Amino acid sequence: MRRLRALRPVEVDERGLELVSFCGHCGLRPAPLAAPPASRVCGHCGLGLVLQANADLAPRQDEPFLIVDTSLSVCAMSAAAEELFGIDETDAVNKHIADFLVPADANAPSAENLLALLVDVAGGSGEACTTVVRPRQEFGVRFWARIGPCGSPRAALLVLS
Amino acid sequence: MSVLRTHAAAAMLGVSPNTLRSWERRFGYPMPRRTSGGHRQFDLAEIEALRQAFEETHNVSSAISIARERGCGPSSPTRLRSALRRFEELEADRILEESLAVRSVERTVEEVLLPAVDGLCSPDDEPPSAELGFALRWATGWLAAAKRVAPASTRPEGVLIFDASGQCDIDALHAQALELCLRRAGLRTLLLTAELDASRLAHVLQALNPRLVVLTGRRAWLDALARIAYQTRGAVNLVEVLDFRGALGDADLSSVPRLGMSAVGARDLLLARLNGATAAGPRRPEGLAQVS
Numbered sequence: 001m002r003r004l005r006a007l008r009p010v011e012v013d014e015r016g017l018e019l020v021s022f023c024g025h026c027g028l029r030p031a032p033l034a035a036p037p038a039s040r041v042c043g044h045c046g047l048g049l050v051l052q053a054n055a056d057l058a059p060r061q062d063e064p065f066l067i068v069d070t071s072l073s074v075c076a077m078s079a080a081a082e083e084l085f086g087i088d089e090t091d092a093v094n095k096h097i098a099d100f101l102v103p104a105d106a107n108a109p110s111a112e113n114l115l116a117l118l119v120d121v122a123g124g125s126g127e128a129c130t131t132v133v134r135p136r137q138e139f140g141v142r143f144w145a146r147i148g149p150c151g152s153p154r155a156a157l158l159v160l161s
Numbered sequence: 162m163s164v165l166r167t168h169a170a171a172a173m174l175g176v177s178p179n180t181l182r183s184w185e186r187r188f189g190y191p192m193p194r195r196t197s198g199g200h201r202q203f204d205l206a207e208i209e210a211l212r213q214a215f216e217e218t219h220n221v222s223s224a225i226s227i228a229r230e231r232g233c234g235p236s237s238p239t240r241l242r243s244a245l246r247r248f249e250e251l252e253a254d255r256i257l258e259e260s261l262a263v264r265s266v267e268r269t270v271e272e273v274l275l276p277a278v279d280g281l282c283s284p285d286d287e288p289p290s291a292e293l294g295f296a297l298r299w300a301t302g303w304l305a306a307a308k309r310v311a312p313a314s315t316r317p318e319g320v321l322i323f324d325a326s327g328q329c330d331i332d333a334l335h336a337q338a339l340e341l342c343l344r345r346a347g348l349r350t351l352l353l354t355a356e357l358d359a360s361r362l363a364h365v366l367q368a369l370n371p372r373l374v375v376l377t378g379r380r381a382w383l384d385a386l387a388r389i390a391y392q393t394r395g396a397v398n399l400v401e402v403l404d405f406r407g408a409l410g411d412a413d414l415s416s417v418p419r420l421g422m423s424a425v426g427a428r429d430l431l432l433a434r435l436n437g438a439t440a441a442g443p444r445r446p447e448g449l450a451q452v453s
Binding site for chain 2: 037038039040043047049051067090093094
C-alpha cells in the first residue's frame with residue numbers, strides 16, 4: 001500500500017511518451033495537482049501559460065526557449081531567452097523566428113531545413129530532433145537546439161542549450 | 162456596461178489579484194476604471210475576451226494582444242449602444258466592421274444596429290435624448306453608405322416604400338433597413354415620405370413601375386395612407402400594397418397584407434410574392450393605367 005501511495009499519475013502522448021507541464025515564460029514545472037487548475041496562467045511568474053511537451057524536450061530551469069507556430073512567428077519567449085536576445089517578450093511576439101535564430105552551418109544537411117522542420121513540427125507532422133543554430137547577426141556562438149511539438153495550442157518548441 | 166471588482170475579475174481568470182494588477186502595470190491591459198473611492202472596476206467583456214484568448218495562445222502577452230485586437234468581445238447591440246451613448250462615432254463604426262467579419266450585412270443590421278438604436282429610444286411622450294438623436298443620424302448615414310455599395314439591380318421588379326415615420330423615429334431606420342435588404346436582393350427600390358404631394362404620385366409610379374408598394378411608419382393619418390394605396394392601385398395594374406411594421410395600425414384593412422416587424426422577414430415575404438407572381442405568369446405589358 002505504501003508503494004502504491006508513492007505512485008503518481010503521468011500524462012502521456014499518443015506514442016506513450018511522458019508529457020510534462022512547464023510555464024511558457026519562466027519555464028518552471030508546476031507541482032502536480034489533484035484537480036485541474038483553475039487557469040493556465042503560471043502561478044509562479046503570472047506571465048506565462050502552462051504548456052505541455054515531452055519530458056525529454058521540455059526546458060529545464062534557466063534554459064532559454066522559444067515557441068513558434070506554423071507561420072514561423074514567435075508565439076512565446078522565455079525570460080531566459082529575453083536576456084539572451086536582449087529583447088522583451090512583448091516586442092518579440094509575432095516576429096519571424098529568423099529574426100532571432102538561423103542555422104549555424106548553412107551547408108549542414110540537418111540545418112538546411114530548419115524553417116521547414118519548425119513548420120512540420122508545429123503542424124504536427126514532424127518528429128522531435130536536435131540541430132545547431134546561432135543568433136542572427138552573431139558569429140562564433142553556437143547553440144544546440146532541441147526542437148519538438150508542444151501545446152496547447154500545438155506549436156514547435158525550440159529549446160537552446 | 163457590466164463591471165467587476167478586482168477579486169471577481171481575478172477569480173474569473175483564475176489568477177491572483179496581484180497578478181492582475183501586475184498585468185495592468187506591465188501590459189496596460191486589462192485597464193480598469195476607478196470608482197470615486199479609487200477602487201478598480203474591470204470591464205466584464207475585456208475579462209471575458211482575455212479568458213477566451215488564453216485558450217488560443219502560448220503566453221499572456223500574446224493573449225493580451227489577441228484580446229486587444231478583438232476589442233471587448235464580439236460585436237453586440239450592448240457594445241454598440243455603449244459606444245453611441247458615449248458619442249463615439251469611430252468606435253461605433255469599428256463595432257459594425259467587426260460584426261461584418263462574422264455576419265452578413267442583413268444580419269448586422271437586424272441583430273446589432275437596429276436593436277442597439279432601439280434600446281436608446283425613450284417613451285413616446287418624452288422628447289428624444291441627445292444620444293438617440295446622434296444614434297439615429299449615425300445609423301442613417303451607415304445604412305445610406307451600405308446602400309451606396311449595394312450591387313446594381315438584377316431583377317426588373319420595383320418596390321416602392323412609403324415611410325410615414327416622424328423625426329427621431331426608429332421606424333425610419335427600419336424603413337431604410339428594408340430598402341437596403343431589397344436592394345441587396347437585386348430589386349429596384351424607392352423610399353419616399355408618405356407626405357408626398359398627391360399630384361406627384363403618378364410621376365413616381367411611372368418612373369419605377371412598382372410591383373409592390375409597402376407602407377411603413379406609424380405617424381401618418383390613416384386616410385393619407387389609404388389615399389396612397391387607392392391611388393397606387395388605380396394607377397398601376399396588378400400592384401400589391403402591403404403593410405410593414407403596423408403602418409395601418411389596428412385598422413381592419415384585410416385587403417392589405419402585413420409583412421411583420423423584421424426587415425429581413427419582410428424581404429423574404431416580398432420575394433416570395435414576387436417569385437410566386439413570376440411563376441404564375443408574366444405581367445401584363447400595359448403596366449400603368451391613367452390616374453384620374
